Amino acid sequence: MNKKTLIGLGVAALVALVAAVVLNQTNKPRSENAGEKTAWLAPELRDHVNDVSKIVxxxxxxxVLATLERGANGxxxxxxxxYAADTGKLREFLLKLADAKLLEQKTANKDKYAALGVEDVATKDAKGLQVELDGFAQxxxxxxxxxxxxxxGTFVRRAGDAQSWLASGTLTVEKSAADWLKKDLVDIAANRIASATIAHADGKSVRVxxxxxxDANFKVADIPKGREAGSEFSANGLASTLGGMRFDDVVPAKDATAxxxxxxxxxxxxxxxxxxxxxxxxxxxxxxxxxASLDAARADKGIAVAQAKAKAEFETAAAAAASAKKDDKSIAEAPVKPLAVSDPVKDREDRLASLxxxxxxxxxxxxxxxxVLPxxxxxxxxxxxxxxxxxxxxKKPAEGAKNAATRKTTKAGQ
Incomplete structure (x- = not known):
């Protein structure tokens, strides 16, 4: 192969390499092309979600509808x-803002803002909401x-800018302080409840x-003579009140007393x-x-019952393992003693501490x-x-009384 042919092949290979590189760059998503930047709705929030210290x-x-502030306790x-805010809801909203991209320019004419809900909130009938985030230089x-x-997408506008935009994502803003609250209150399952008692202001009470x-169901206590308990559903429902309880709103106790x-x-x-x-x-x-409080006597009884149950279960398991080993049917090892068996005093202390x-x-x-409850x-x-x-x-009137009433009515009409 002569020198001229080698040079030709080298040039051809170089051209093919350049073509492959150009094709590869052409086929890449536009966001990856050199020199092109994504237009974010809130670029200062990108990678700085944790810097936000206040939201109005x-x-x-x-x-002002809601003011969320980060303090020493969250x-x-x-x-x-x-009162504590729902940090899960808060973080989800901030992440949506941080990820929102500007998709399309919309009107810059303030007379047309209302159609998109992005008019200044100083307007009496403004449909949109202004969200102010603190924790940045501005x-x-x-x-x-x-x-x-x-x-x-959602229509948005940076306050002070004339240009409005269509941004990616559904940027739902809760409209009241109550909607931002952490509303989990208490969760005590009905199968843990021994009794529930309701005392009315007139002195009457009911207990299940x-x-x-x-036991599968609760029983109504102190049923009056001549009456019968109704559906088990009613008694069970009364006892399950504290299960998964959430609230609608909250106020300082000094501002709302019984x-x-x-x-x-x-x-x-x-x-x-x-x-x-x-x-x-x-x-x-x-x-x-x-x-909330602790009934010491009931706690002692409950611990004794729990320890006795743990001991019985251990002894049953140990006997089963010993029998299997004796009959050479299994190589099962003896079960490990639970704390209730190996050290009942320590077990009791731990249970009381947990309560x-x-x-x-x-x-x-x-x-x-x-x-405020639902x-x-x-x-x-x-x-x-x-x-x-x-x-x-x-009670239906007896036949004799019914006939007497009829005769009385007839006589009165004569």
């Missing part, structure tokens, strides 16, 4: 006395408008209870936990205050607050004995 949501007529709502202010009715922890017509409810568990609830109605809302911690944690959550939870507490019994049958 403002609505029409410049009315995020709280200023309008709710500093506060970030965004007006979040309507969602795109023709597809994905289980004879043993493993009146003289409040209901008093007590829920006692088999292991000694007691939750007392005071419930009342005020301004069309169902309000409640909670206090006392639960009481302390609940009261840390309850103390100083009045909670209507169905209040209805589940506001029960009378008649609600848990079969309805009385209307």
């Amino acid at each position: 949501v403002t609505g029409a007529d410049n009315k 995020w709280g709502l200023a309008e709710k006395g500093g 506060p970030l202010k965004l007006i979040v408008g309507s969602t795109n009715p023709r597809g994905a 209870a289980k004879d043993a922890e493993g 009146g003289d017509k409040a209901l008093k409810a007590r829920y006692a568990t088999f292991d000694g936990l007691v939750v007392d609830v005071t419930v009342w109605e005020r301004d069309g809302k169902d309000e409640a205050q909670f206090v 006392n911690k639960e009481v302390a944690d609940l009261n840390a959550h309850f103390n100083g607050w009045t909670f 209507a169905y939870k209040y209805a589940n507490i506001d029960k009378s004995i008649d609600d848990l019994l079969k309805p009385l049958e209307e």
